[in-house]
Amino acid sequence: MLITNHVLVGAWLGALSPSPRAAFAAGVASHVACDLAPHWNVPCEHFLRVARIDGIAGLGMIGAALAAAPTGARSRVLAGITGACVPDLDKLGNHFLGRSPYPAWLDGVHARIQNEIPGAFGLEVGYAVASAALLGWLRAVGGRPTGRSAAQTRIGAGHGHKAAVPRRAVLLVVPRSRSFRRR
Numbered sequence: 001m002l003i004t005n006h007v008l009v010g011a012w013l014g015a016l017s018p019s020p021r022a023a024f025a026a027g028v029a030s031h032v033a034c035d036l037a038p039h040w041n042v043p044c045e046h047f048l049r050v051a052r053i054d055g056i057a058g059l060g061m062i063g064a065a066l067a068a069a070p071t072g073a074r075s076r077v078l079a080g081i082t083g084a085c086v087p088d089l090d091k092l093g094n095h096f097l098g099r100s101p102y103p104a105w106l107d108g109v110h111a112r113i114q115n116e117i118p119g120a121f122g123l124e125v126g127y128a129v130a131s132a133a134l135l136g137w138l139r140a141v142g143g144r145p146t147g148r149s150a151a152q153t154r155i156g157a158g159h160g161h162k163a164a165v166p167r168r169a170v171l172l173v174v175p176r177s178r179s180f181r182r183r
Ligand SMILES: [Zn+2]
Pocket: 001, 031, 035, 087, 088, 110
């Protein structure tokens, strides 16, 4: 599957995960699931050109996903993206260094699980649109609610001051309620 789609899937899984560690694991699992899902078989003669465009688009998506992620979810989104992309380091290693960073048996498994369909570029576009829409929805709702910080994340989503509102609220509420009790 195109790396742009691995990035998008990793991003929304990261936003939904409870921690960066869980996001990374979910990202790696998503890479396997995406490679098992039917996807475009890039024609050999266009492989490098598509890989370059895909790489640039993927980097753009990483930037966009991190910029769009609520502040409290950013590390999880980054961990999800990292997990989703790290299995494809064999492609970068083979192209730039002449060798994969992974053992040959693992690269063999990776190659065998591909469910590639010639001419199915539309499938990749569909996955990208669905993932981007899900990511947009997660931004709208402020990412995954995680305990105490969830309210802060929701309040601060998109405004870059998630901690300021709850702290101010506490400062205003606590002294008044204490003095009320003393009377
Ligand atoms: Zn792969």
